[in-house]
Amino acid sequence: MTKARLFRLWLVLGSAFMILLIIVYWDSAGAAHFYLHTSFSRPHVGPPLPTPGPDRDRELTADSDVDEFLDKFLSASVKQSDLPRKETEQPPAPGSMEESVRGYDWSPRDSRRSSDQGRQQAERRSVLRGFCANSSLAFPTKERAFDDIPNSELSHLIVDDRHGAIYCYVPKVACTNWKRVMIVLSGSLLHRGAPYRDPLRIPREHVHNASAHLTFNKFWRRYGKLSRHLMKVKLKKYTKFLFVRDPFVRLISAFRSKFELENEEFYRKFAVPMLRLYANHTSLPASAREAFRAGLKVSFANFIQYLLDPHTEKLAPFNEHWRQVYRLCHPCQIDYDFVGKLETLDEDAAQLLQLLQVDQRLRFPPSYRNRTASSWEEDWFAKIPLAWRQQLYKLYEADFVLFGYPKPENLLRD
Numbered sequence: 001m002t003k004a005r006l007f008r009l010w011l012v013l014g015s016a017f018m019i020l021l022i023i024v025y026w027d028s029a030g031a032a033h034f035y036l037h038t039s040f041s042r043p044h045v046g047p048p049l050p051t052p053g054p055d056r057d058r059e060l061t062a063d064s065d066v067d068e069f070l071d072k073f074l075s076a077s078v079k080q081s082d083l084p085r086k087e088t089e090q091p092p093a094p095g096s097m098e099e100s101v102r103g104y105d106w107s108p109r110d111s112r113r114s115s116d117q118g119r120q121q122a123e124r125r126s127v128l129r130g131f132c133a134n135s136s137l138a139f140p141t142k143e144r145a146f147d148d149i150p151n152s153e154l155s156h157l158i159v160d161d162r163h164g165a166i167y168c169y170v171p172k173v174a175c176t177n178w179k180r181v182m183i184v185l186s187g188s189l190l191h192r193g194a195p196y197r198d199p200l201r202i203p204r205e206h207v208h209n210a211s212a213h214l215t216f217n218k219f220w221r222r223y224g225k226l227s228r229h230l231m232k233v234k235l236k237k238y239t240k241f242l243f244v245r246d247p248f249v250r251l252i253s254a255f256r257s258k259f260e261l262e263n264e265e266f267y268r269k270f271a272v273p274m275l276r277l278y279a280n281h282t283s284l285p286a287s288a289r290e291a292f293r294a295g296l297k298v299s300f301a302n303f304i305q306y307l308l309d310p311h312t313e314k315l316a317p318f319n320e321h322w323r324q325v326y327r328l329c330h331p332c333q334i335d336y337d338f339v340g341k342l343e344t345l346d347e348d349a350a351q352l353l354q355l356l357q358v359d360q361r362l363r364f365p366p367s368y369r370n371r372t373a374s375s376w377e378e379d380w381f382a383k384i385p386l387a388w389r390q391q392l393y394k395l396y397e398a399d400f401v402l403f404g405y406p407k408p409e410n411l412l413r414d
Contacts, residue, residue: 117351124339127404132332139326139398146235146333147228154216156320156328159234160186161214163356166234168242168329171321172253173342177365178243179207184362188212200365241338241352242329243345244403247396248411251307252300252380254321259298262288270306270319271298277309278302304384308391325399332402339403381411 131137141149158167163185169175180199182188187195189202189212196202206212219227245253258266267288275281279302285291306312307322320328329336338355340348349364381389389411393400400407 117347120344121338121351124341124404125336128331128336128339128402131402137398137401141327141330142332142398144333146232146330149330149333151217151220151227153327153330154219154231155210157216157334158182158213159215159238161234162186163358164238165356166238166240168240168334168336170242170244170250170325170328172250172257173243173245174345175243176204176207179213181362181364183207183212185356185358186214188214197362199362235334239338239356240334240336241340242325242331242336243340243342243348244325244399245342246405247324247399248377248381248392248408251303251322251392251396252376255298255300255303258321259303262292264288267291274298274302274306278305300380301384304388304392307395308388324396326402341403377408377411386412386414 132142156168156170158169158179159165160167160182165182165185167178167182169179177199180202183202183206184196184199189196189206191201216231219231223230257263259271264287271288271291272284275284275296275298279299281296284296285294291297307318312318317323318327326332338348338352340352346364350359353359353362353364384392393408393412399405
């Protein structure tokens, strides 16, 4: 047996041993069980490989052995029918706590997948793929390979191994409720010794606790050098989805929730610097409550100045609530199977739950009637100088184009 064959054999056996150790010593943070499914797989075509020479050929053969082993290992794992069965999730009964939540719409929905919805998804994915391949649209990180994305930038990709799903959450786009759904599906959070079955019963403070979710950025700590291999296998096999929103409306929503309401964390970290830099306040109260009582609030214009200030991201990256979607979810590096929109949330949520084959088990929490509406844009931007609006569009242009949102011409001209 040649040295090359011995090396490949050692590598494959070593990989198998590592995976078995991972399964045995699987820790409880982020997932309760190591269930791996392939029933929602979609073919993924990777970039062409460079022409190998003799040395490179041996390296590629060894790598392909590892990939083939991982692929077979994951494909042979537990099937959905082998999982413990649970009772079908029933909608809350009339008069229950969730039924009386103010502002929620509990009216019946038609959850049937229509041909129109199928065409709509195909169109959204086609637009996204087309502009990722189109050189006419340029933005930072567009040409970057998945392997070049730092682990710190993969923290928004939540994995559910039980149902073969990967969700990239975007703040201010129904992410609280989608995180609740992912917790119920993965069984990653227990209440009185049993997994949550009703998304709305999961307290908000638990929903946004990072320990409740298995995310890609945790893979290195769990799997070491195998982490990128496992990520790629899951990206190939699992259903990948995200939900987006009109970028300007998302900014308005972020401003309303973080600066129009008393939020101590955002007051200290963001409002105080904004008020000092853009509102010429030198002496400011120590708390948001005191500032609000004194009538000291960040204006929407101050917020836009902060976003456009070139010094802002020299100090730290944008906060996730106003960071661009292409920076959170890497849509040109990850081939998403489902692109949902907040503007069609109810229909898209029903369609996605059917795609994941969990629509009989749970339903997406009801929509809140008082969402920030796109019709408000003109009012919110009325006092923002035209030059600022145009700069802001350039800053978020990639999100508009990739996800099929029309250019807001009415805001970008006199």
